Every structure is written in structure tokens, then in C-alpha cells.
Amino acid sequence: MHLDNAVNKSTNPRPGQVYNWPDGPDVYKGIPKHYTGQEVNPTNVLAVLRGDQSLKHRGKKVLESGPLDNIFVYLMTHGGPQVLAFPYGGYLFAKDIIATFKDMYANRRYRQLVIHVEACESGSMFQNIMPPDIGVYAVASSQPTQMSRVAGYDSKLMDFTAGYFAITWLNHTEDRHRELLDDQFDYIRSQTAKDYYDPYTGLKWHQNAGHYGNLSIGRLDIGQFEGPKPYKIATGGDSDHHNDDEHRETVSMRDVQVVVAEKRLLLAVSTSDKLRAIDQLKHQLLGRQLVNKLFEQFAGVVGQLLSTTTTTMTTGLDSQLLVDQELVSNCYELFVNTFQSKCFNMNKNPYVLGKLNVFVNICEHLTARQLAIALNQLVGQCETTNAIVGH
Template identity: 30%
Template sequence: MKLAGRCLPCVPDHEEGGLKDENIIVFMYDDIAHSPENPRPGVIINHPKGGDVYAGVPKDYTGREVTVHNFFAVLLGNKTAVSGGSGKVVDSGPNDHIFVFYSDHGGPGVLGMPTYPYLYGDDLVDVLKKKHAAGTYKSLVFYLEACESGSIFEGMLPNDINVYATTASNAEESSWGTYCPGEFPEPPPEYDTCLGDLYSVAWMEDSDVHNLRTESLKQQYKLVKDRTSIHDTFNFGSHVMQYGSLDLSAQHLFTYIGSNPANDNATFVEDNSLPLFSKAVNQRDADLVYFWQKYRKLAEGAREKNDARKELLEVMAHRSHVDNSVELIGNLIFGSENGPNVLKAIRVAGKPLVDDWSCLKSTVRAFESQCGSLAQYGMKHMRSFANICNAGIRPDAFSKVAAQACTSVPANPWSSIHKGFSA
């Protein structure tokens, strides 16, 4: 069975691949195709010369139905726990193979959701352990696109529950957007945004051209790793990682995502003839690319340009507020000399981000209560909050310091404290 995250429209054609709709479950916020900002209403593309990848995609959970609660209930096959949507769940058995593609913003130990709360690494790994204990799959492959996505599995995903995971980045770096304005190839001129993510585009475009009946997960991993790192130069790009039951990587991709019959005679090319990217955009700045392009294109003096300018300035103000607030809190707790070092400290490879995940979530709630929403940009500071917990600072003590640091919260929507908490 195949379970997809909110960006399934980016997935290779499921009908060509021989996958039946009843074996696919789609979580998709569905705010792109019919957005007034979309230059091609009703159409989504993920390549500068690509066709529509939105039409015909089954949509099971959309909008406010895309929640951590529903995602876990669906993955566990718990029909009674699902709220809204199609009600479809991964009703799998001991001989089934499951593929999960999850794409969203992320930060150390956390994955974005279009609704609060966000998804935390310990909770996801616990659900995968429960799924294994229930004996309801033979193997499970998890492809994860997000910043610091390696931190979701680093030091936590067991290697004996038949789960194989690859991630767009390691535990301490951003992932990257591609097919962005100013790149080559760049999106059609009417687009002001990146069309895809470096890692995701790499595995999807590889799947489009190879015979997945003979290509293994390991072969694709190596190609994606090479393309995403720009031949290991890291002029831009990230470290694609793998975790869990690595022996599963010997299996063919067809077992998990099908294969286009048109590629049945294709020969696997070790060095991959797919083009490298001319450059890419750090995923944390992808929204700035959009806001800047939108502002730049509008005519001087137009009301819309003033609105776009205000939007851009609000985004920048939110970023500055979050960065400054976290830095000040660190200085107040650890002193101005030690604060920056404590907040930025990175644990040795193979060790989880934080010892006490409950402390991390409570600390995040305390910050948002006093300083406003982290939003997707602020997720980058999760490591700072984790390090504060690892240093023995309890959430109640943290809250008092946060109240000192954040005497006011910007009024713009990015800093709102009225949308709930991300933890």
C-alpha cells in the first residue's frame, strides 16, 4: 500500500505505475491548484516543462483534515480514530509492503503540518514501532522531504522493525528548493516560486525514466544522494541519509511505487543521465523568493505593490523577532558568552536530538505563549529548545525567562498567538 504526505501531486503517475487508487491514501492541504496566486488555475506543475500533476490524484484528507492525529490513525489502520476525510486507512496485513512519502517544512526533531500541532520525531517513531508490533506489514519504506529531516530518525529508528527510511538532509542542515526563479532551468515566467524540492525532484525524476522492476532502493538512494549533493561538492544541496533496516534497500522499487511499463526495457544508468541543477534555494528562504518576486514584478505605485511590500516586510519582521527572542533567552539563561554556544551545540551522530521530548514540546509551548508563533521559519530553532532541555532547564523556568525576553509580540499574522501551538 502507498501512503503519501501532503505533496502527493508531485508523485510519479500512479495509474501508469499500476497502483490502484484503493491502495493509495493522500493527505494534501490542497491550497495550490485553485489559489488565486496560481498562474495556471487548476493546474500544478513540478518541472519547468512538465505537465499537470494534479488532475486525477485521489484526495482523501484535505484542508483541516490534514492533522498529526489523522496521519497516525491512518498509518495504524485505526478507522474509528479518523476524523473527516474519506475514512480510508492503511488496512494492511503481514504480507503487505508500505510506501510513505512525506513532504513539508521541518526543523530539528519536528515536521510541519498545515494544521497545529506539528509532528515530532519521537511520536512518529513510536507509531512505526506500534505498526510493527501489530504485525500489519512486511516492510515499510519512508521517504522524507524536510529541513533537518535526518533528526526525525537519527538515534531513534530501530534497525529491526523492517522500516527503511531516506531523508532529504541530515540532522543539522536545511533541505533545498529547486526550479526556482533565476535558476537554469527556471520555472515559466509567470511563476514566482520554486516548483519542487531538490531531493524529491531527484527521486521522482529518476523513477520517471528507469525500470523500477529492476532498480533497487539502494541504487536510487545513491543516485539521489549524488544529484542532491551536486556530485558530493555541496556547493549547495544537502546530505541525503538512510536509516533503519538498511538490508531492505536491496529490494526493487516496483514493490513500493510500481513502474511505468514504458520503461520495462530501460537499462539502469549508474551515473544517471539526469541533469544537475544550476543552483538551488535554501528551503528556509523559498518563501522569501516568492514574496520578493511578487513584489519586484508589480508596477511602482500600484496598490498591489504596496500590499506585496507590506507582506514581505511582515515576513522579515517575524524572522527577526523569532531570531532575536531565542538569542536573548539563551543569553539570559546561560550568559552572553555561553548562550550562543549552548543553543547551537550539535550532538554526536547517532544520538537523538533531545533526551526528554516532553520537555521539548512544553518548552516550545512556553515560547509561543510568551513570544508568539514560531511558524515554519521558527522551526529552525528547535535544536536550541532541545539544548535548553538537555542542559536541565525545565519548561516552567524557561517560561519565566521568555516572559522577560518577549515584552511584546508583533501584530502581524506570522507572529500570531491565536492559532494554537505547534507542540
């Protein structure tokens, strides 16, 4: 599954090719196109894992595994508290992918399953949720309240080419197929936990990988899940290439659009290029300003409804909704889907995903009657702040 939208993009300096590190080799040739474009959505992801026969009858590939098979899954996208965002088809919620794993386990669709997820707050997809007894070993690129980073800035492409987590485990996998998953996790954690200084706040933070589920699977060889033979990952460098001075920079996945706009402004030579870069940067920053204002106002309105403070709603980040808290989990999903459909397409600006903790906190305080009122207030708030649409 891949969007397949980069190979012929106008900004691609190497048309017809895709590379995952500056000056790296082409990794596009021979890549299957089972699901591309709008087919890459949460519904299809879960259907493929379940081996959905209706997809198969339409000529699409699905997982046809049995009780002796090991499965490896890798997902990279933007994320928020217990949710992964897709460019098409909405969002993949933690409770849905966990339910799919439970169904697969009950129907003996695998022996063991390993999943790597690279997204901001990806640990929230599994922490306190993933059962230890369904044969799943999950590795998340960051803790439940942490952002994940990208790396490999390419000055020709004027964009970042790789996820920091992905480039770390992919390069470690080279010629290490007989090492243990635990060994790889320790390496990933040691590399991604290096200090990162936020250019906007000046604060230091870390990206700490986490592992969840049946941790005993970590004592198995990597090759049992990622292939039995040593092979070369086409990343254009050795396992420590992401520490080279030229490509050392890493930024939060949510800040990529702003950082890229800033770089374009700094590199612009002509007046027209500078004005264009200023417009792009202004567009991003005004969008963030509007998002901040919308959530602050909404938190204030709901705070009055609940007789609590705006600070209670907007701080004290807690993305640890438990699956057995069915009402709270359903409430959160309602808010996310309502915001997406009535207010703002979060896929256009992943910065918004960092505000979803407001919905988490609100849902932990609402009664069923108050939920309907709060949802109506959210829609009304968006209508009065309609300038946010398109930012």
C-alpha cells in the same frame, strides 16, 4: 493527503490545474481527496498508518495492511530538530512516528516499510533513533543539521514548484522499477549533494541525503514499494531536467518566502507593484529580526538561570536527542508546543524552525525545577516582544 489549496489559488496562472515543474503537465486530475485542508495533520497521519478504526467508521480511508504487505510513505513539509511542522494540528515529533512504526511492527501491519521524508533537518527524525530491527528503511532529504532545498522556479507563478529531493527520486523512478532502493539512494545522494551557495552568508553548503533503519531493505527492488510496472512521472522533463539552466536555481526551503519577495521586487514595473513588493520583503526580514532577538534574549535569561553563556544555548547545534532520554525529549516537546501556542505560529514562517536548536541545548542542561521556571520565562519573553505576532 494534500492541502488542496493551490488549484484555485488567485496566483495560480492555470486555474483548475496543478503542476510540479514549470510548463509541466497537469498532475491534479484524478488525484484522490481522502484527507484535505485541516484534515492534513499529525494526528491523522499516525492514525492512518495505524489503521485507526474510528476514522474508518467515519468513512475515511486508513491503512489496512497485513504481514505480507510492503508500504511506501512520502512526507514533505518544513522541519526542525526531530520535528515536522504541519499547517494544521501542530507538529509530528520523531518519537511519535517511531512509536507508531514499532506498534505497526508488533501488530504485523507490514512486511517492510519504506519512508521518504523531505524537510530541513529531516535526518534528525531517524538518526540514532530508528531501530534497525523493525523492518523500516527511512530516507531523509538532508542530514540532521542541514537544510533541504526547493527547485523549479516558475516566473509566471512567481514561486518554486518542487522539492529538489522529490523531483530527483521521482524522475529516477521513471522506468527504473527494477532497480534497487540502494541504487536510487546513491543517485539521490549524488544529485542533491551538489554545491549550494547561500545568497545571504556567501557560504557554500551541501544537502546530503541519509538512509536509516534496516539498510538491508535497500537491496530490494524499487517496484516492490512504488509499483511493479514502469510509468511516467508527470514532471514535464527527463530525469536531468532539474539541471536545465532556466530552472537550475535551488534555495533552502526556509528561504523561499524571502527569495520570492526579492524576485517580485526585481520584476516589479509599476510604482505600486514595487511598493507592494518592498512591503512583503520588509515583512519577512523584520519577522526574522524579531525572531533572532527573541531567541537571543531568551537564551540569555536561561543562561543566567543555569549560570552559563548565551553562546552555549544558541550555538553548538545538537539535534541528536535520543528517544531513551525521555526527560530531555519531553522537555523539548514542551518548549516547542509552548512556543507555538503562546508565542508564534511557526507555520507562518519556517525560519523559526531553524532556531529550535536553542530548546534542544537548553533541555540538555535543565533540571525538572528549572524547566517550569524556563517555560514561564519563555511565555513572559514572548509577551514583552509581542510585536512578533503576525510576522
